[in-house]
Amino acid sequence: MAEANSSSNSKFDFKHIESKWKSFWEKEKIYTADLKKKEIYSVDTPPPTVSGAMHIGHTFSYSQQDFIARFQRMFLEGKDGSVFYPFGTDDNGLPTERLIEKTKNLKSKDMSREEFIDLCLKSLKEILPDFIQAWKDLGISCDYNVYYSTIDDNSRKISQKSFLDLYKLKEIYKKEFPTIWCPECQTSIAQAELEDKEEKSLFSTLKFSCGNKDLLIATTRPELLGACVAVFVHPADKKYKNVVGKIAKVPLFDYEVPIIADTSADPDKGTGALMVCSYGDKYDVDAINRYKLVPKIIFDKSGRVNFGEYKGLKVKEARKKILEDLKKENLIVEQKEINHTVNVHDKCGTPIEFATTEQWFIKILDKKRKLIEQGNKIKWYPEFMHKRYDNWVNGLEWDWNISRERHFGVPIPVWECKKCGEVILAEEKELPVDPLQIKKKCPKCKSETKPEEKVLDTWATSSLTPQITSSLIKDKVVVPYSLRPQGHDIIRTWAFYTIVKSYLHSKTIPWKDIAISGNVSLGGEKMSKSKGNVIDPKIIMNKYGADATRFWAAGSKLGNDLDYQEKDLIAGTKMINKLINASKFVFMNLKDYNPKNKPHKLEKIDELFLDKLNILVKECTESFKGYEYSKVKLDVEKFFWSDFCDNYLEIVKKRVYQGEGNAKLSAQFTLYNSLLTILKLIAPIMPFITEEIYQEYFRKNEKEKSIHISSWPEADKKESANHIKILEKLYSIISQVRQEKSLNKKAMNVEIVLTLPKEDYEEIKSVLEDLKNVSNAKAIREGKKFEVEFL
């Protein structure tokens, strides 16, 4: 390494160094947890979706969690502790389904669920090594041998067992419920699959009647007139004061519905009165639920009207026909064209409907208070993220719908008796099971059963990541884990559901701490593929290497977004270079040094310097424990550059070049130990270069085979405020001298005679020789004021 970088200006060959240590770490199993240890720091690693490649948000957040894992690994070393840091991928959702469909050029629905899952697992095997390589390249210190996919046999088994257990605990129920439905694809879809679309629409004001008076209601969905079950007005709306509680007649269809006062009606929208239909939108679903109204379902699952003269018409055809009929009957008062956004299915662009289907739910509404309590038991980093969780829980309105009418996913492991309706659960030894593949008879009436066709919501499985990773190590680590690192966009899903599951299964919190990472933005905007403002981390890694990339990721506080700028990577490369050169210098001067030889007494300045380093160690340890890696980065960078390189190295140069005996030994001792300490402090952030330097120079004297399993520096307790004052004074005088030289356009190594005011002179008396050395002063005198005399 030293050769590669000396005299010539050739760049530091990070690629060579990175690949060398990557394979070393893997071979030596540096990241494997020793589960026999007493204290295990366990990480509930977020499983990325295998959807192509790592993106910059991953680079950012995984680096940040890795700083913590690496710190804990070193911190627990020698304290009878170890770090459990598994790795998984999330492959049971739509993105994976699409990826496989695309790469294999087929449709999941053309094959059985089992076949598709098999294909998926097979394809994963092909794609995975390359995909995971990006995490290894970044130096993410997971134990990649403790691996899971959320669609593999074991995960499916655990997910299905969770379902069965909760069903037996009566926490799961089945109910007919209107869910978001795509009439085109004929499946229920998740909220996450919705897209907004601007559409032109006719906003028609229709004549309802109440008694013998007209009651005007504006709507964009006249085709739902036949599904109207109530009229809402705002309780404070004077216009409608005397119709509340009465009955309204629906135009054209001539049936009656109640008029209800509800604060959700906006007096300023349309006419202030609105019709509640089954089902126009989510609002209707909610309204009908709250008032326990009886829904009138007028569309079938293919989106066609199912009754009367409109039977068979699709939504848009029915709308047209009904508007014509309304016009004929003179029931339209006003009509205007408006632009509004409608929810469409992102796959086909069809406006969604709501269809009532049988769905499975986990009861959560009855546990809101408990779930808030669970959230309070967890430490949130940063603290304000806790509020997002509370807000979400407090705002919950529905139980958790865990069933999806998708083909691909973890099957719901039940059958239902065709005759008596009995629900037959899979047996534990059958798991993982696809009910479609097995025929069962009803144990009660011996009739035929039909398998449940739906699959579980992906969150129903990924909310079990702690249990899944536990199972991989024979449950030697169980909830609560030490840490869940994740992004803030999925607090309401992944974090929330994991808390739910841990509570339901074991009445515990899933982890003691949760650390939330921010996003990477570009020019203040969130990066996204659709905007096209995406930075590919591969390019950064190629150009600057893993350490510089990680150093960049350490630049903003946990939970804060960071605006990406390429030049911020430069700081990391400079840091690497400086570390290399400083180490080179140190070891050039340690050729005749044996670490076993301790100086019988430290020189004053060495003692002062080590005191300051001691404070740094103390601060960094606290910072890391509190997930403030960015403070560590800042503090170490500053100390290393300014204290160590610019000042201390300059101060001891003469002593190590020309000194002898104890004075020299003291300097060598200090250089060796302070450099090693600095390397250890920054090792969690820059694992490659610190390992390189450790192996190159320190390994022969130090017992641990890798810096990453060497023990974290201990700070001793001594208070040394006075020492720090002397040191700071010395720095300030050095700086003043440099300033004088600079102002007078002299070289830094020009020889001077220095005069110091009495107080200053007295204060730094103990390190006068050092000041002479570093400022190249022939003499230092005591006088009235600060003065530099050039010779």
Added chain:
RNA sequence: GGGCCUAUAAGCUAGAGGCUAAACUGACUCGUUUACACCGAGUAUUCAGCGGUUCGAUUCCGCUUAGGCCCACCA
């Protein structure tokens, strides 16, 4: 519409109820040869606006403005 976050130098970010408000990148000036020009020293520029609390606020509180994120709505 609701919630949350942010506003500090040209840029990206630290920070603290009073001390000289900080690091890095960039700019400018000067220097350099026994670790480093991917260097060293120096210079310039700064707390979004308005109110309040306080002896004192850039820091705490409120409002305004701007930006971001999440959620809801879109009859």
